[in-house]
Amino acid sequence: SPFSYQLPTQLTTYLPPLAVRLKTVKHTITEKIAMGNFPLKHRGVAYWVLAASTLNRSTWRNFAVNASTENSYKTVQVHIVHRHGDRSPITPLVDEDYWSSQLIPPIQLDKIAENTSLKREGSGGYSHAAGGRGPFGKLSELGLFQMIKVGLDLRKEFVDGGELLYSPLFDAQRPLSKDTMRVVSTDFPRTIQSVQGLLLGLLDEETPDKDPIEIDVRHTTMMIPDPQPRETKEQGKIESYLVNRPHMLKREAEKLILASRVTEALHPLLAADAHEANFGVVQEHPENVSIETEPLAWNQLAEITKCLEVRDRLPPGVSKEDVEEIGQHTAWRWFEILSDPRLIYLAMNEWTSKQVEYMTDVEHQPPLTIWSCHDSSLIGLLCAYRLEKPKTWPEYSSVLLMEVVEIGEADKSGKPQLAVRFSLNGERLRIMWDPENPMDMIPLQVLAEKIRTEGSAPSEFAELAEQ
Numbered sequence: 001s002p003f004s005y006q007l008p009t010q011l012t013t014y015l016p017p018l019a020v021r022l023k024t025v026k027h028t029i030t031e032k033i034a035m036g037n038f039p040l041k042h043r044g045v046a047y048w049v050l051a052a053s054t055l056n057r058s059t060w061r062n063f064a065v066n067a068s069t070e071n072s073y074k075t076v077q078v079h080i081v082h083r084h085g086d087r088s089p090i091t092p093l094v095d096e097d098y099w100s101s102q103l104i105p106p107i108q109l110d111k112i113a114e115n116t117s118l119k120r121e122g123s124g125g126y127s128h129a130a131g132g133r134g135p136f137g138k139l140s141e142l143g144l145f146q147m148i149k150v151g152l153d154l155r156k157e158f159v160d161g162g163e164l165l166y167s168p169l170f171d172a173q174r175p176l177s178k179d180t181m182r183v184v185s186t187d188f189p190r191t192i193q194s195v196q197g198l199l200l201g202l203l204d205e206e207t208p209d210k211d212p213i214e215i216d217v218r219h220t221t222m223m224i225p226d227p228q229p230r231e232t233k234e235q236g237k238i239e240s241y242l243v244n245r246p247h248m249l250k251r252e253a254e255k256l257i258l259a260s261r262v263t264e265a266l267h268p269l270l271a272a273d274a275h276e277a278n279f280g281v282v283q284e285h286p287e288n289v290s291i292e293t294e295p296l297a298w299n300q301l302a303e304i305t306k307c308l309e310v311r312d313r314l315p316p317g318v319s320k321e322d323v324e325e326i327g328q329h330t331a332w333r334w335f336e337i338l339s340d341p342r343l344i345y346l347a348m349n350e351w352t353s354k355q356v357e358y359m360t361d362v363e364h365q366p367p368l369t370i371w372s373c374h375d376s377s378l379i380g381l382l383c384a385y386r387l388e389k390p391k392t393w394p395e396y397s398s399v400l401l402m403e404v405v406e407i408g409e410a411d412k413s414g415k416p417q418l419a420v421r422f423s424l425n426g427e428r429l430r431i432m433w434d435p436e437n438p439m440d441m442i443p444l445q446v447l448a449e450k451i452r453t454e455g456s457a458p459s460e461f462a463e464l465a466e467q
Helices: 020-036 043-048 057-063 096-101 106-113 142-162 189-202 232-245 246-269 298-310 322-340 341-360 375-386 444-453 459-467
Strands: 073-083 116-119 179-186 215-218 368-373 399-407 418-424 427-429
Touching: 020 368, 073 142, 073 189, 073 341, 073 375, 073 444, 106 142, 116 375, 142 189, 142 215, 142 232, 142 418, 179 189, 189 368, 215 246, 215 427, 232 322, 246 298, 246 322, 298 322, 322 341, 322 375, 341 399, 341 418, 375 399, 418 444
Parallel strands: 073 368, 116 215, 179 215, 179 368
Antiparallel strands: 073 399, 399 418, 418 427
């Protein structure tokens, strides 16, 4: 075993009950973080959270580099865009004490934040329905363990040279440190704490710098496709149009029985203000539903049932198959709406333009940028970069990796030839700007032009939005 701790026998069968997942690791990691010596002596224990992490090392091994044809390729910059770890449901439920018990103890939060500082304009966090209230919408202990493991895995790739990148990103001449990375997060507690956990694993054996690692939380609106309110009225108009297209309404009508049945089964668990916690792209069920029996929005149904399923707390009448069907339909809705070229330009172009700007200026930008965000952020980027749809919804702690590659010798102007390739949780994603000719890698100049122009022309709704 490459780990410094062996998995107990009862943890080797996918660990279905959450209590078993946490029982063995909770006290060890909590104690070591509290004592301040976890990073140096106990890195192996974080690997115990195997069942909960989507960044599976075995999938990365599929990315073996063909040295005979790609020996002139060099990784020069990487962007890590990750979803936060496991959390409590955003939608308020009646059992607040239980969900409070799932969260990270304050002493542990203080320790993971010790070597970081937040760069923020003004005071307080970003106001959004998805932020949750009280114990809801907060990172769980399980979520923190997931993110520590993500950091440990990424460290191995970046420093030791794994099989995901063409070449190690860091070496003795350019070591992994706070000075060779940029860290950006949405201004939600769960995303900030998630990236703090990731950094704990990533900088595992580094001596803490005198100065803390800065986490920039000023760009939340840029990093989510559904800011409240929307950045432009045109985006809101387009969303309303897209969800009311005939094929969307037909699909919604077909799924209404499922939404109503699961909402009814969840009703005893819901707090009085549960219906108010609506978020995401436009959520509408057919209008013939009375307010007394109105189903929860699909985003709410998906996140509540997933949080309950992980903890073996699904109510009678809701099956694992229901959870899967709800998740698939919710993902279908997001992709159907965000695949519109004009809408995704309005929702994501500021962010993708900033990323491409960093990629283009490899000489002056840090080699690593970490973006801590949400599943909606990942889906937005998948649509904005025209990447093929993944087989599954981006689960907690999912990682979208964007690798900037220097190919061969410099061009006639002396500038290096750069290209970009993408992967999600270790699975290579093809680039689908031309669906008939998908690419594994795209020249950076071509990508920059696509991001600049595709969807840039105002839609017919732009004029209506100004009225």
